[in-house]
Each structure stands twice: as C-alpha cells, then as structure tokens.
Amino acid sequence: MSGGTYYVPATSRWPILGSVALGIMMFGIGMQLVYDASSIIMLVGLVGILSVMGFWFRDVVRESRGGLYDTQMDRSFRWGMGWFIFSEAMFFAAFFGALFYIRTFAVPWLGGEGEKGISALLWPDFVPQWPLMNPPDEAVVGPRGIFSPWQLPLVNTLILVTSSITLTVAHEALKEGHRKICRNWLTGTVLLGLCFILIQGLEYYEAYAHYGITLEAGIFGATFFILTGFHGVHVIVGTIILTVMLVRVHQGHFAKENHFAFEAASWYWHFVDVVWIGLFIFVYVI
Amino acid sequence: MAPKLPPTYPLEHSATTAAGSQAPTHHAPPRGLLRWLLTTNHKEIGSLYLIFSLIMFFIGGIFALVIRAELFQPGLQLVNPEFFNQMTTMHGLIMVFAAVMPAFTGLANWMIPLQIGAPDMALPRLNNFSFWLLPVAFTLLLSTLFMPGGGPNFGWTFYAPLSTTYAPPSTTFFILALHIAGISSILGAINIIATILNMRAPGMRMMDMPLFVWTWLITAFLLIAVMPVLAGVITMMLMDINFGTSFFSAAGGGDPVLFQHLFWFFGHPEVYIMILPAFGIVSVIIPTFARKPLFGYPSMVYATASIALLSFMVWAHHMFVVGLPLAAELFFMYSTMLIAVPTGVKIFNWITTLFRGSISFESPMLFSLAFVVLFTIGGFSGLMLAISPADFQYHDTYFVVAHFHYVLVPGAVFAIMAAVYYWLPKWTGHYPNERLAQWHFWLSVIGVNLTFFPMHFSGLAGMPRRIPDYALQFADFNMLSSLGAFLFGFSQLLFVLGVVLCVRGGKKAPAQAWEGAWDLEWTVPSPAPLHTFETPPVFKRPTP
Numbered sequence A: 001m002s003g004g005t006y007y008v009p010a011t012s013r014w015p016i017l018g019s020v021a022l023g024i025m026m027f028g029i030g031m032q033l034v035y036d037a038s039s040i041i042m043l044v045g046l047v048g049i050l051s052v053m054g055f056w057f058r059d060v061v062r063e064s065r066g067g068l069y070d071t072q073m074d075r076s077f078r079w080g081m082g083w084f085i086f087s088e089a090m091f092f093a094a095f096f097g098a099l100f101y102i103r104t105f106a107v108p109w110l111g112g113e114g115e116k117g118i119s120a121l122l123w124p125d126f127v128p129q130w131p132l133m134n135p136p137d138e139a140v141v142g143p144r145g146i147f148s149p150w151q152l153p154l155v156n157t158l159i160l161v162t163s164s165i166t167l168t169v170a171h172e173a174l175k176e177g178h179r180k181i182c183r184n185w186l187t188g189t190v191l192l193g194l195c196f197i198l199i200q201g202l203e204y205y206e207a208y209a210h211y212g213i214t215l216e217a218g219i220f221g222a223t224f225f226i227l228t229g230f231h232g233v234h235v236i237v238g239t240i241i242l243t244v245m246l247v248r249v250h251q252g253h254f255a256k257e258n259h260f261a262f263e264a265a266s267w268y269w270h271f272v273d274v275v276w277i278g279l280f281i282f283v284y285v286i
Numbered sequence B: 001m002a003p004k005l006p007p008t009y010p011l012e013h014s015a016t017t018a019a020g021s022q023a024p025t026h027h028a029p030p031r032g033l034l035r036w037l038l039t040t041n042h043k044e045i046g047s048l049y050l051i052f053s054l055i056m057f058f059i060g061g062i063f064a065l066v067i068r069a070e071l072f073q074p075g076l077q078l079v080n081p082e083f084f085n086q087m088t089t090m091h092g093l094i095m096v097f098a099a100v101m102p103a104f105t106g107l108a109n110w111m112i113p114l115q116i117g118a119p120d121m122a123l124p125r126l127n128n129f130s131f132w133l134l135p136v137a138f139t140l141l142l143s144t145l146f147m148p149g150g151g152p153n154f155g156w157t158f159y160a161p162l163s164t165t166y167a168p169p170s171t172t173f174f175i176l177a178l179h180i181a182g183i184s185s186i187l188g189a190i191n192i193i194a195t196i197l198n199m200r201a202p203g204m205r206m207m208d209m210p211l212f213v214w215t216w217l218i219t220a221f222l223l224i225a226v227m228p229v230l231a232g233v234i235t236m237m238l239m240d241i242n243f244g245t246s247f248f249s250a251a252g253g254g255d256p257v258l259f260q261h262l263f264w265f266f267g268h269p270e271v272y273i274m275i276l277p278a279f280g281i282v283s284v285i286i287p288t289f290a291r292k293p294l295f296g297y298p299s300m301v302y303a304t305a306s307i308a309l310l311s312f313m314v315w316a317h318h319m320f321v322v323g324l325p326l327a328a329e330l331f332f333m334y335s336t337m338l339i340a341v342p343t344g345v346k347i348f349n350w351i352t353t354l355f356r357g358s359i360s361f362e363s364p365m366l367f368s369l370a371f372v373v374l375f376t377i378g379g380f381s382g383l384m385l386a387i388s389p390a391d392f393q394y395h396d397t398y399f400v401v402a403h404f405h406y407v408l409v410p411g412a413v414f415a416i417m418a419a420v421y422y423w424l425p426k427w428t429g430h431y432p433n434e435r436l437a438q439w440h441f442w443l444s445v446i447g448v449n450l451t452f453f454p455m456h457f458s459g460l461a462g463m464p465r466r467i468p469d470y471a472l473q474f475a476d477f478n479m480l481s482s483l484g485a486f487l488f489g490f491s492q493l494l495f496v497l498g499v500v501l502c503v504r505g506g507k508k509a510p511a512q513a514w515e516g517a518w519d520l521e522w523t524v525p526s527p528a529p530l531h532t533f534e535t536p537p538v539f540k541r542p543t544p
C-alpha cells in the first residue's frame, strides 16, 4: 500500500544506453557467428552493458544510502527479485524439460519402441541407450566415455552446498550486526564459488580431451553442455555479485535490518545451488 | 579495522538530502528528444509503447497486404515464393511481438498506476529500459530482410529443421533480436506485477481492482513463466545452427518434435498473453456504457486465472498431426475443450452485464460489442480445431488462419482500439471525433469479416496456408479476402487521423469523461497531469 513517499527518479540515462549497448552486443555476436567478423563489436557492446550496470547500480546504492527508499520501495525490490528468479527457473526448466523429453521419449522412439516404430526405419541398427554413446547417424560421433558422478561432480556438489551454508552463516551474522564475522564467512563463500568454477573448467577440459564429450557429440553432449554451461554462467555471475556484496559489507553499507541487496544476492546464490542439485541428479547420477 | 562509515545507516541521517534529491522530480522534464529517451514517467513511457506499436502495426500491415495482393489471383504475379515466405513470417512476428504485445504494455503503463492510485510504476527506470529494448530488437529483426539470403522465411512458429538446417544465414540475427524482445517482455512483466501487488492505494484490496488490472496481473505472470522458455528454445536453435549440437536433429539423437513441444509450451500461453488484457479492457468498457456494474466480478477473476492455468497444459493441440501417442492426442483434446468453460463464463458475464442496462453506443462500446461477437466466432472455430480427429482435416489450412485472425484482429486489436477511444479523453483532454470513430469502426468491421470469414470456407475446402499460389477453385474466396484486407488496412488511416486530431484538439473532456465510468482514473483531471497520485488517494468502494 502506498505511503506517499515513494521515490520516483527524475530521469536516467542508463536504460537507453543499456539498450543500445545490448543491441550492439547482439549485432556483434551475429556478425561474428554468421560472417566471422572480429569480436570487437561484441566486446564494445559487452563493455557498454557492464559499465551501464555499474553506473546504474551505483545510482541505486547512492539513493538507498541517501535514505530515499522507504519500506514500500523495499517491497518493490523484493517482488522484482523474486519474480526475476522465477523467470530464471523457467529458463532452466526449458532445458530440463528437453532432457527429460529426449531421455523418456525421443531416444526410445528412435529405437522403434512403442507406437512410434516408424522412427526406426531411418536407422534400423540403432540401439537406444542413455547416456547416448552411439548417435543414430554415422556422421555424428558420440562420446567415448562419461564422467563418474562420484568424482569431480560430487566434489562440486559438496562445494556448492557448503557455500550455501557459509552464505547463510554470513547473513545471520549481518543480521546480528557482526560485520567482521559476516565478512569472513562471505569471503569463504566467494572462494568456494571460485573453486567450483575452476573445477567445472577442469571438467570441461577433461570432457573435450579425454571423454570426447563435445558440443558435436550428439544429444548427450548438447544437453550436458547447455545445462552445465548456463549453470556455470550463473555461478560466475553469482560470484561477481557476492564479491560486490563483500566490498559493500567491508565498507559498512549494510544495516542489521536493512540490507536487501545482500539478501537478493543470497536468494540468487541459493537458487543457483538448487539448480545444481537438479543437475547433479539428472545429468550426472541418473 | 576501523570502518569508514558507521555500520548502521539510520534513515533519518539523510532526511535533508532526501528532500533535496526528491525535488528534481517536480522540475520541468528535459526538452526535446532527450525527454523521451531518459524519461521514467509511466505516462510518457506508455505513450512511447503505443506509438511504437502503431508504427509496427502499419509495417506488419504492409507485409499482410503484400501477401493479400499476391493471393488476389491464382498464379504468381507480384513477388517470388521466397519473398512471400519472408512476408508471412515477418507479418506474424511483427504483429505478435511488436504490435499487439507492446500495445497492451503501453496501455498497462498508462492505466494501471492510474487505476490503482499509484504515483508511477514500481520500478520506473527498468520501465524505460523495457521500452527502449523494443526499437533495438525490431530494428535488428527488420534488418534481416536486407541481409544476404533474405530474412526469416519459415513462418512465425519457426519449426526446426526449417529454421535450423535449412534456414537462411540471417536466422542467427532473428534469434538475437527475439532474445532482446524477450528480455523486454520479462522485465516489463516483473514491473507490472510489482506495481499491482505493491502500489495500490490504501484501502484497495485485490478484489477491488478494475478487471484490466486483474487480467494484466495474470498476463504478467504468464509472460514471466513462458518468455524464458522461448529464450531457451531459441538458444537451442542458435546452438544447433552455430555450434553443431543436435537438439533438433534426429541424426545425433535429438528430435525436431522437441522444438514444437518447447515452442508451443511458450506459444499457447502467448496467445492468452495477447487476449487476457483484451478481456480486461472489454470488462471495463461494457459496464461503463451499459451503466451497470460488471456482472459476476469474482467469477471473471477466477475465470481469467483458470484460463491462465489451463493454458500450460494444452500446448500439443497445435501438434495433433505430428505423430503423438494416442493418450497425448486425447489428453490435449479434452484439456483444450475445458478452456471453453471459463471462456464461456466470461462471455456470459458480458452479455448479462448488458441485460437491462441503459446502453449507449459510443465508439469504445461499438468496438467492445464487436469484440464479444467476433471473438466468440474465433473461440468456436478454436473448439472445432481442438477436436483431434477433425484437426487432421483442418490442420495447416486457411481454416486455422481464419480462426486465429478472428481472435487476434477483431479480438485483441479491436480491444486495443476500444481502449484507445475509451481513454483518449484521459490522455489528451479531448474527446475523439465520434463521427470519424464510427466510420473507422464500421469500415473495420466490414473489412475484417470480408477478409477472414471466407478463409473458413477456403480452409475447409482444403486450401493450405503459407503458399503464394493456389488451385483455381479457391480463387473467389481469395479475391474476397484480399478486397477485405485492403479495406481493413486503409480504414486504419482513419484511426491514425482520429488520434492525431484528438491530440491536437476537440471537444473538451471533464475528469469523468464517460457518464458510467467509476474507476480511479476518472478522478484525476483530463488530460491527466504528468504526475498523479503523488500522495495516494484513499480508495472508497463504490456503493451500488
């Protein structure tokens, strides 16, 4: 309910600059993918977006610290962040849905199972299995082997779960006003995030170098990389956000009962953690 | 280590700076172009959305007229088949993503804060960002028409492998443009939800909100749920095209049908995204001109919510002929038919609102009544298409084209026009020229029916959609459709004329421009000043 002090910023140049920068980046990506142009245009756009985000968030931080935001504004941010995470969940849901559909229907049907036997006419020798090591067509070379879930993936699971716990400890410390404790546990969380990224990088190297799991290796490689890849990007973004929070904790930006930026960052991190649990189960274990 | 700032940051601490920084809100906005580029005002951003959508409506309309000109007679006369395919694709994409959706978002921007007594949208800068992404996205999309190999030519549903293996090189740009438009929609929807849930005037409960606000709340939920799925599926396309993955290629163990499942999981809720706000508009306009409160307000809300929830479990009715298992055919047939129930509730409520009302027929009311009748026709043809065995006959014929144009043109587009005529007095302070509006209405109604009604017959007789040439027996129906399309297209110039004249002058409108209009927006002056409800109004429930 409106309280009469809702802050409406006068004007801002960041939205329009951000749109243009995003347009430049997308155009640059297209030029590079389609016409093998140099990546300069894309990088210009990317730098533009990152700087716009920097300036935009700087403005928000200043307004927040200037006391311009009331509790109603706080609720707007909460709804905004909550629904944003919901949209991210649906983004991952599309990829999980694709994985389930492929495993439950598409691959067995290709092998002639059920009412869809006609699919088997194209590649009569195809034997359905998951992980799909033998794509139907000879032109597609399948993976040579797959990871054991109980090595690097398990380590990464433990790392992310631990990081969620350390982040919660940091948050509790912040709520009680123990800034130093908060800072230490948050530092630990960021380090765990970095470890995860490193191990995931190592795993990708292994995938290409030893296991033949590549983007081109049929549907297993495709689903593997799109799920772990987008998750990895989210971990990187989350780590950056947490690092910014670390700096802000260090500078004493957050009050005991008023620190939504920190909370939003932790919502995001927990969400990324939950997605990983799904990944670990459905991509690696089962 | 000594902190540079006190660890707690009291709000009172900067009360003076707060007052100082808030003051510029009331300064005169920057002049000229910069004002529109930098604005955070929901009314200005709403106007930007509406103007953008109108321009795109005409661009998409020109594409449609190219199609109808080619189909005026059998044989190939004006364009080659490759260009024809680009026209059908671009017409669909532009009308859906650049004309209808932004028009509703523009109306939401203008009217939701006014209808709930809020000073602005919840996140004003994000609002500006959402808008300015659109011109960027659609400049990129339209530029594909001029790229080597031409623009997208696989229909607005861009089925793989037509849109991957066999697509023109510009498809990558099409995907990137759609990503930008998707970001715009998601951010816009987040803003609308936050506004509705958090910014209502004190005393206004959820069940006091005008139905336009309710339907938009539910639409925004649908947008946030399905636009990311669209983003996901076009990302898979991008990977298949550029990075050698096999999502939609059976050779690598993928499945082209997977594309259709993902696309329609987005696509079916998408059609409700384009129609639920229209329901809201009509539910606001009909009570005004019938001078009666809306019949069955709570059932309208529940019906809208049921339609939205059902929309997530009906998607494969677009895929009956692709080779689904029998159980899926049956499930999607019955679930689709179920949607007729809440939709029927809505039609019943509109008609019952009219019953014994003292009705007058101003242009907003005419468009709304036409909506009820013509949308119902589109709804019934939808029911016919939902019957799986019958769909084997109708699928990919002009019957389908007739069906969805009936729900989208005299459905969504008529509702947008009704809304524009209804709220123009609030936006400009002048009534639109009623004679001109009535001419616009009658020419549009005749044009729409002349265009799309014959398509039912050509479709039932077996004419396939998306073809530049056709068998001779379809010639008469096609000639009628083309005549109707040109009539409809050119009568939209009257609409532009009416809006321009209304902006420049006309009969002065009072705060409450329509006798039977009781929502909050009619309590502020006409034209609405740049800033309204800076101190929230106290909402009083109207007593009948």
Ligand SMILES: [Cu+2]
Residues within 6 Å of the ligand: B267, B268, B271, B314, B315, B317, B318
């Ligand atoms: Cu549908």
